Amino acid sequence: MSDSGNSRNQDNACSFPEFENVSEADWDLVDRFLSNQSNDEEAKQLEVRLKNDPLLRAFFVCYSSFFSDLQMSARGQFAGESALQKVFDRQTEGNQRSTNSAVKIDESEDSTSKGVGFNGLVNGEVTVAPRTSKSHRGTDGDHNCGIELHRKKHGNQRVFACLSIFAALLVGLVLGFWIPWDQADSTPEPIAWLVNAHDCQWAGGFVPAANMQANDHLDLESGLVQIRFVSGVDVLIEGPSELILLSNMSARLNRGKVSVKVPRSMTGFEIYSPQGRVLDLGTEFGVTVSDDGLTDVLVFDGEVDAFAGNDKSKPIRLLENQSASISESKIDTDKAVSNDFVRRISDATKLRPKTQTRQTTSIVFDGSNSDGICDKNGHPIGFISRLPGTGDQLHQNDTNLVVDVQSEVLRLTTTRSDINRQAGLATGEYFGFKLSEFGFTGEEDFSVTVEIPNIPNLESFGQVGLYCGAKSDQVIRGGFIKWGKTGLSPNTLFMVNNDGGIDSDSNKVGLLNAGIDLQLTLSRIDNKFSLTAENLTDGGSASLSIRHPEYLDRQNEIHIGVFGANPFSDVRKTVSIRKFTINVWK
Amino acid sequence: MSDKTTLEFGSRFKEIQSRLHGYIFSLTRDLNDTDDLFQQTAVILWKKFDQFDSKKSFFSWACGISRLEVMNFLRKRSSKRLYFTDELNLQLMDSFEESNDLEFELRKSALERCKQYLRQKDRELVNECYAEKSGVQNVAERLDRSTQSIHNSLRRIRISLFECIQRTLSQAGVAESIPNPGTPGHE
The missing domain is CATH 1.10.1740.10 (RNA polymerase sigma factor, region 2, helix turn helix motif)
Structure with a gap:
């Protein structure tokens, strides 16, 4: 399809800044046309404008999709479900399946049931539950996953396939913060950052951004999260909890449990609750808020003032190991408060290998490596193999790799590839080892660590890190990524599953400025994967864990290694790899 | 199959x-x-x-x-x-x-989020008007307003919502950041 006027081949169709150049008149033409308000003349005028203006076409694409989304939203996304229902209704008409099939449907005995709800595609399993047409609207947020099979009184079990609202799983990865309507034109400074996130499920799928602003609402259904305020205060949130950030010195806990650690050099951090307030006086303390608003506080170290009700109430000072229960009208210091707070992420997540016998192999780049993939000069780099499905078209002497013996680093220049959707992988740089070469048989704990000095500021979803997988479309990976195409925001730590070619469970924490020396560790300890980033320059660290990649449990050959990619840009970045270490515990 | x-x-x-x-x-x-x-x-x-x-x-x-x-x-x-x-x-x-699809889904999520920040009566108007084909007509009759008046209100809400989506995605660094991985731009 020729399109001489199209200059957007490399651009995103919905580029925000460009839309500022859409004139009000054009916007009006599009809006009137899509709402069937146009007259003949306006429609013809719009057609001419669209044919000749690729920007307007891009705008039209976004605006018409917005239009249909808006209507679909009102209809409870009925259209997609109905369409697929029709498909699978047809399939099942002549297609009786075994009840042992991996994909099953619960056929309602209600003869009026026609709708098929697509409840979720998770772990390669799908679930479908028929709904009556009327039930669609009220169940949009219900992502019930797994396998369901119910025998009905007619005993006629049929097999349906279903599909998820797959994107709902992807959506959670970005919409980090909300600028309230009346503040939306300003760009508030971040007041806190997500530092650690483990096994988190966020209500509504809204994952907070790595940097958060005042009024951000953290609704954590499960998991463990650590946020760090600009003021240096650390708050560790245990799900289920609902916390609203108020300022860099205050937050409101509507329900749930947090532990707060305030730097010794400062005081004045406040946790508000529905029935009171806790004011820090240089301390570490925990707060729980029950569903009815009752607030318990326990001081681990230092002291706090506890307030019942509004600010005018007289505070009760609590010292180390003292606790109180705060209600609207009083503070009860006699009530024992359970000391079951998680005060450090590591308390809950830093699992240690069960065995102490460890095989450690390290690779450095001092010219001593005698085998493996060769760099552009023909020097072996020490890494032996590539992640299956990647690098097939790379040169034998890989021009993207250079061993710098003098600096004792391996320089990796990223290529345009993307594990997500499996794009450009023939020239993708994903190299490392088979874990079996280190005595791994499938059961052992292991970790891989890479040191990357002086990390660059990546661009446009550029990403560098570690992978662990069976092949390119069954791999968990994590590292640092530039989330976004433009702007000066730093890299952030990310971790993501990929089972079947599409990324899922993506999560990100922390900010990693260009120029720091970074050490990344991807580990599977006691069958739990996690990614840790240690800032070797200033000593900070961040960690992530996401849904367990069960697709790797069945694999007897696992590859681990390093990758670097510039998925959406032709701007390639070079990173230096100083050391790569593999540990396998037996 | x-x-x-x-x-x-x-x-x-x-x-x-x-x-x-x-x-x-x-x-x-x-x-x-x-x-x-x-x-x-x-x-x-x-x-x-x-x-x-x-x-x-x-x-x-x-x-x-x-x-x-x-x-x-x-x-x-x-x-x-x-x-x-x-x-x-x-x-x-x-x-x-x-x-690309991911962006479409993100926009859809942003829409849901932005809808939450509409005034309640605007949100109800949108839902009522778009839930059925004759929604605008029904609402106009119920509120004793002209259909054009309802269309005007909807247009105002649409513009607010669309701008809100753009702002939301832009703030999150997304709106202009997700080219289509399926395009020939990939090596």
Whole structure:
């Protein structure tokens, strides 16, 4: 399809800044046309404008999709479900399946049931539950996953396939913060950052951004999260909890449990609750808020003032190991408060290998490596193999790799590839080892660590890190990524599953400025994967864990290694790899 | 077809459904027609799935089929409604191809979020007007307002919502950041 006027081949169709150049008149033409308000003349005028203006076409694409989304939203996304229902209704008409099939449907005995709800595609399993047409609207947020099979009184079990609202799983990865309507034109400074996130499920799928602003609402259904305020205060949130950030010195806990650690050099951090307030006086303390608003506080170290009700109430000072229960009208210091707070992420997540016998192999780049993939000069780099499905078209002497013996680093220049959707992988740089070469048989704990000095500021979803997988479309990976195409925001730590070619469970924490020396560790300890980033320059660290990649449990050959990619840009970045270490515990 | 094929189709369809629905809507501008054509297209895609070359873009394939369905539908229908020429429809198809599904889903989520921040009466107006084909007429009668007045209100809300989506995604660094991984730009 020729399109001489199209200059957007490399651009995103919905580029925000460009839309500022859409004139009000054009916007009006599009809006009137899509709402069937146009007259003949306006429609013809719009057609001419669209044919000749690729920007307007891009705008039209976004605006018409917005239009249909808006209507679909009102209809409870009925259209997609109905369409697929029709498909699978047809399939099942002549297609009786075994009840042992991996994909099953619960056929309602209600003869009026026609709708098929697509409840979720998770772990390669799908679930479908028929709904009556009327039930669609009220169940949009219900992502019930797994396998369901119910025998009905007619005993006629049929097999349906279903599909998820797959994107709902992807959506959670970005919409980090909300600028309230009346503040939306300003760009508030971040007041806190997500530092650690483990096994988190966020209500509504809204994952907070790595940097958060005042009024951000953290609704954590499960998991463990650590946020760090600009003021240096650390708050560790245990799900289920609902916390609203108020300022860099205050937050409101509507329900749930947090532990707060305030730097010794400062005081004045406040946790508000529905029935009171806790004011820090240089301390570490925990707060729980029950569903009815009752607030318990326990001081681990230092002291706090506890307030019942509004600010005018007289505070009760609590010292180390003292606790109180705060209600609207009083503070009860006699009530024992359970000391079951998680005060450090590591308390809950830093699992240690069960065995102490460890095989450690390290690779450095001092010219001593005698085998493996060769760099552009023909020097072996020490890494032996590539992640299956990647690098097939790379040169034998890989021009993207250079061993710098003098600096004792391996320089990796990223290529345009993307594990997500499996794009450009023939020239993708994903190299490392088979874990079996280190005595791994499938059961052992292991970790891989890479040191990357002086990390660059990546661009446009550029990403560098570690992978662990069976092949390119069954791999968990994590590292640092530039989330976004433009702007000066730093890299952030990310971790993501990929089972079947599409990324899922993506999560990100922390900010990693260009120029720091970074050490990344991807580990599977006691069958739990996690990614840790240690800032070797200033000593900070961040960690992530996401849904367990069960697709790797069945694999007897696992590859681990390093990758670097510039998925959406032709701007390639070079990173230096100083050391790569593999540990396998037996 | 096998469960595996069914799953594969389902997975692929789910990946493109937002864009495909958006594309069909852009041609018909009627959600009921869009839903019907979307369903028709889904059935045809499913029937012909064994002919689909997995090395090619599923979206392009689906769009091509849906476009023909839309054209047939519009030809059969005697309507005074205005439609674009096929030449422009093809251009629009390219534009949809240049966008990507993840972004569409993000925009959809942003929309839900932005709706929460509408005034309650605006949110109710949107939901009531768009839930049914005759929604605007019904609301106009119920509120004793002209349909044009309702359309004007809806237009104001739409603009607010669209701007809110743009702001939200821009703030999150997304709006301009997710090119289509399926485009030839990838090596």
